[in-house]
Every structure is written in C-alpha cells, then in structure tokens.
Amino acid sequence: MDYFERIQDSIEFIEKNLQGEVKITEISSKSCFSAFHFQRIFQAITGFSVQEYIRSRRLSEAAVLLKETRKNILEIALFFQYGSQEAFTRAFVNHFGLTPANYRRGGTIIKQQKKLTFWITKIR
Numbered sequence: 820m821d822y823f824e825r826i827q828d829s830i831e832f833i834e835k836n837l838q839g840e841v842k843i844t845e846i847s848s849k850s851c852f853s854a855f856h857f858q859r860i861f862q863a864i865t866g867f868s869v870q871e872y873i874r875s876r877r878l879s880e881a882a883v884l885l886k887e888t889r890k891n892i893l894e895i896a897l898f899f900q901y902g903s904q905e906a907f908t909r910a911f912v913n914h915f916g917l918t919p920a921n922y923r924r925g926g927t928i929i930k931q932q933k934k935l936t937f938w939i940t941k942i943r
Contacts, residue, residue, distance in 0.1 A: 825850045826864045828937050830872075834893070838898055840857050843869055865935055872935070878914045879931035881907070883921045892919050 829850045833841055846858035853918065861869050878897040884895050896907030911919045915929045922929065 822860055823864060825852070826861055827936070829861065830865075833873060834934055835871075836876075837864060837873070838900070840875055847872060866867070872932075874910065875914065875932035876934065878911055879933070881911070881919070882915070882922060882931055883928060885919055895919070 829846050830848055832846055835860050844854050844859065847854040850857055852860060858869055859879070861867070862870075867875070881899050884890055884898075885892070890898075892907065893904040896901075896904050899907070901907035901910065903912060908918055911922070914923065917925075917927060917929075
C-alpha cells in the first residue's frame with residue numbers, strides 16, 4: 820500500500836469518526852505511520868494539517884445540519900465535539916466569517932470543505 824492509499828484510508832477513518840474523538844495517534848497507527856511522520860505526509864498530500872482537516876470537515880458538516888435540521892446550535896456543537904456553544908460559535912466565525920445563527924437565518928453561501936478523495940492510477 821502506498822502513501823496515497825494510506826492517507827485515503829486515514830481520511831475514511833476520520834470521516835467515520837467526525838462526531839467522536841479523533842486522535843492523531845489512533846489515525847497514524849491505523850495508517851502504519853508514526854504520529855510525527857503521519858502528520859507530515861498528510862499535510863504534504865492534502866495541503867491541510869490533520870487538525871485543520873478535521874476542524875474544517877466538522878464545521879462543514881455542522882453547517883449542513885444548521886440548514887437542514889431544526890437541532891439547536893448547542894446540540895450541533897456537542898455533536899461535533901465542541902465543549903460549548905461559545906467554542907463552536909467562535910470556531911464557526913473564524914472559519915466562515917459569520918455566526919451559526921446568522922448562517923441559519925440568512926441565505927448566505929459558504930465554502931464548505933468536502934471530503935477529500937484521491938484517485939490513484941498506476942502507470943506501467
């Protein structure tokens with residue numbers, strides 16, 4: 820298995836666990852890398868640090884729930900591992916430039932981070 824396949828597998832693991840606690844040591848272990856090497860390879864391949872990717876994906880999925888459900892903001896914050904509504908709101912504002920409440924109310928379009936997928940083709 821090459822680096823791209825191992826990183827893609829780690830992304831699949833992250834995606835399955837966005838609502839839970841995601842530890843770099845656990846992801847790197849599943850990818851057969853040391854934590855240090857995994858973080859370097861992940862960033863080199865994806866352009867994101869592991870934590871940036873997780874944060875961006877959680878906030879993007881939270882934005883979907885804000886628009887498509889009637890769950891309150893605190894429920895969504897806790898669902899995506901934020902310790903409080905305030906911490907979630909701060910992260911949301913830093914990432915998207917508006918509060919979760921304003922996003923839910925308005926017709927604002929935000930740039931969401933979709934799941935990364937690599938197409939691996941072997942050249943002979």
